[in-house]
Amino acid sequence: MLLSTRGLTKRFGGLCALDGVSLELREREILGVIGPNGAGKTTLFSLISGSQRPTSGEILLDGQRVSGLPAHRCVRAGIVRTHQIVRPFGGLTVFENVLVAAIHSRRPAASHARDRTAEVLEFVGLADRTTQYPSTLTLGGRKRLELARALSTQPRVLLLDEVIAGINPAEAMAFAALIRRVRDERAIAVVMTEHVMPAVMSLSDRVIVLDHGKQIADGTPQQVVANPHVIAAYLGTTETEAAAS
Amino acid sequence: MTEPSPSTPPSGAAARPTRVAPVPELISRPEGVGFLACVAALAVLPLVLELSAYAHNLITLALVMIAGALAWNWMGGFVGQVSFGHAAMFGIGGFVTGRLMLSLHLPGPACWLGGAIVAGVFALGAHPMLRLRGPYFSIATIGVGEASRLVFTYWERFTGGSTGLSLPIDSDAKYCLYWWALGLAGVVAAASVVIRRSSLGLKLLAIKSDVDAAADVGISATFYQDLIFALSGAVVGLAGGLYASYFSFIEPKDMFGFDRSIGFVLMAVIGGVGTPLGPVLGAVVFVLLRTYLLASYPQLYLGLYGLLLIFIILFEPLGLIGLSRRVLRRLRRRGAGTSVMP
Numbered sequence: 078m079l080l081s082t083r084g085l086t087k088r089f090g091g092l093c094a095l096d097g098v099s100l101e102l103r104e105r106e107i108l109g110v111i112g113p114n115g116a117g118k119t120t121l122f123s124l125i126s127g128s129q130r131p132t133s134g135e136i137l138l139d140g141q142r143v144s145g146l147p148a149h150r151c152v153r154a155g156i157v158r159t160h161q162i163v164r165p166f167g168g169l170t171v172f173e174n175v176l177v178a179a180i181h182s183r184r185p186a187a188s189h190a191r192d193r194t195a196e197v198l199e200f201v202g203l204a205d206r207t208t209q210y211p212s213t214l215t216l217g218g219r220k221r222l223e224l225a226r227a228l229s230t231q232p233r234v235l236l237l238d239e240v241i242a243g244i245n246p247a248e249a250m251a252f253a254a255l256i257r258r259v260r261d262e263r264a265i266a267v268v269m270t271e272h273v274m275p276a277v278m279s280l281s282d283r284v285i286v287l288d289h290g291k292q293i294a295d296g297t298p299q300q301v302v303a304n305p306h307v308i309a310a311y312l313g314t315t316e317t318e319a320a321a322s
Numbered sequence: 323m324t325e326p327s328p329s330t331p332p333s334g335a336a337a338r339p340t341r342v343a344p345v346p347e348l349i350s351r352p353e354g355v356g357f358l359a360c361v362a363a364l365a366v367l368p369l370v371l372e373l374s375a376y377a378h379n380l381i382t383l384a385l386v387m388i389a390g391a392l393a394w395n396w397m398g399g400f401v402g403q404v405s406f407g408h409a410a411m412f413g414i415g416g417f418v419t420g421r422l423m424l425s426l427h428l429p430g431p432a433c434w435l436g437g438a439i440v441a442g443v444f445a446l447g448a449h450p451m452l453r454l455r456g457p458y459f460s461i462a463t464i465g466v467g468e469a470s471r472l473v474f475t476y477w478e479r480f481t482g483g484s485t486g487l488s489l490p491i492d493s494d495a496k497y498c499l500y501w502w503a504l505g506l507a508g509v510v511a512a513a514s515v516v517i518r519r520s521s522l523g524l525k526l527l528a529i530k531s532d533v534d535a536a537a538d539v540g541i542s543a544t545f546y547q548d549l550i551f552a553l554s555g556a557v558v559g560l561a562g563g564l565y566a567s568y569f570s571f572i573e574p575k576d577m578f579g580f581d582r583s584i585g586f587v588l589m590a591v592i593g594g595v596g597t598p599l600g601p602v603l604g605a606v607v608f609v610l611l612r613t614y615l616l617a618s619y620p621q622l623y624l625g626l627y628g629l630l631l632i633f634i635i636l637f638e639p640l641g642l643i644g645l646s647r648r649v650l651r652r653l654r655r656r657g658a659g660t661s662v663m664p
Contacts, residue, residue, distance in 0.1 A: 128534065149542040149543075152540030167532075169531070177525060190521075226539055230540055
């Protein structure tokens with residue numbers, strides 16, 4: 078098992094944002110995390126990437142405990158995230174944005190970092206934009222940049238927070254293909270949250286569903302969409318169904 | 323969504339050969355030659371020209387301030403954490419130097435080094451404050467600066483209280499301090515350019531533009547901020563030590579004063595915050611301005627600083643460097659229309 082969490086819980090005062098989530102991620106797997114707004118998807122990512130500390134529970138990468146490590150140490154251990162709202166370094170060019178992340182990966186050496194930066198920019202399709210500033214890119218372009226920056230740290234686990242939401246359908250298709258290539262060509266395991274259901278269902282090997290911080294389903298996309306709890310969480314229940322359950 | 327085709331992304335990364343950007347040189351040859359020529363010219367200046375004591379004073383003071391302003395800019399410009407408390411390190415450098423000279427009779431360079439180390443360690447003590455960003459950090463530094471002024475004013479056994487300390491006067495050593503100050507300013511200027519262009523500079527820029535995103539790509543913002551703040555504090559402490567030796571009389575009110583902290587900010591802002599060498603210009607202008615204003619309008623000069631700050635930030639946020647870039651661009655555009663220049 079590449080990555081696993083055990084009873085991962087995060088409380089903000091009285092609010093339980095995440096309640097005992099245990100998930101497992103295998104090598105070369107795309108795991109979709111879905112759930113209504115406020116279900117705890119982003120909190121889950123913040124915990125796994127080290128941006129926040131769990132209240133209880135633990136996170137294991139290759140059997141090694143990574144929970145409690147600060148974000149920059151998690152990156153060096155091989156876990157990297159992208160943000161729902163892209164956060165490029167505005168004062169740096171596209172090339173420098175990726176380079177500064179490449180410098181910090183597990184295999185340093187400045188010249189390697191430059192080669193790797195060029196290779197990653199080629200991979201995501203930004204090779205002809207290297208000297209531009211992020212503000213000149215479209216939203217889709219900035220999402221590619223965010224992906225490139227994450228990939229250049231040479232992760233083993235890539236956490237994608239709503240990368241497809243908000244970009245136009247043609248770009249979304251291309252982006253989905255790119256995510257699949259990340260898994261197939263670079264052998265990186267991907268955990269992705271997404272609001273765009275068709276995208277997440279066609280891409281994911283497995284899906285887990287969160288609702289109010291609790292994990293309510295786990296399985297293949299087909300199993301999950303047929304699960305009555307999931308339907309209830311997304312569509313709500315009628316009063317008679319609620320009374321019956 | 324239908325099955326996405328596995329084609330390449332639409333932004334057209336077709337099979338063009340990838341050109342890796344060349345590794346930029348830290349300092350190119352013409353830059354190095356120009357820099358050394360400037361330093362050499364300044365080094366022979368007092369030997370060739372018969373400098374008046376006043377001019378000698380003014381240039382030495384400017385050189386010391388250049389070093390301080392450049393070091394302030396590492397924190398305020400490169401990392402983007404604007405400190406209004408650098409007078410604390412300046413004062414500590416100065417008083418530690420003074421005490422080492424008076425009590426232990428150590429030679430000048432040893433005293434300055436001692437002052438720099440104590441100032442650098444003191445700056446490391448700002449570690450908890452580095453959680454704060456932007457205006458909150460700046461406000462905290464005002465508090466630290468003012469608190470250290472009060473502590474050192476009342477710590478009479480160490481600083482002599484409000485009467486200050488008189489250091490041993492040695493006119494030969496004082497004359498030589500010109501070259502020490504020049505050496506310090508030169509080294510700090512070269513270091514500024516190297517830091518800015520190295521991978522360290524890139525990391526600092528990343529931290530400046532988004533601390534959390536920097537952590538998410540593996541940069542430890544805490545470590546680099548501590549490192550830069552300590553280095554910046556040490557250099558400012560060193561400048562304080564040279565200042566103390568040169569003027570041979572120091573008092574807490576002057577060394578730790580709030581207007582000294584403002585001075586570091588203003589020098590960088592006049593020259594160009596975040597530009598590697600802007601603070602050099604800023605410090606020169608500031609020292610001339612301050613000398614003139616103090617002599618002519620002693621009651622008004624702090625107010626005039628404020629006005630200057632407002633005007634620069636409103637109209638030319640990159641200070642003199644920004645202004646000269648604008649002028650150069652305009653000249654080049656005009657030149658391109660009429661001449662055969664490329």
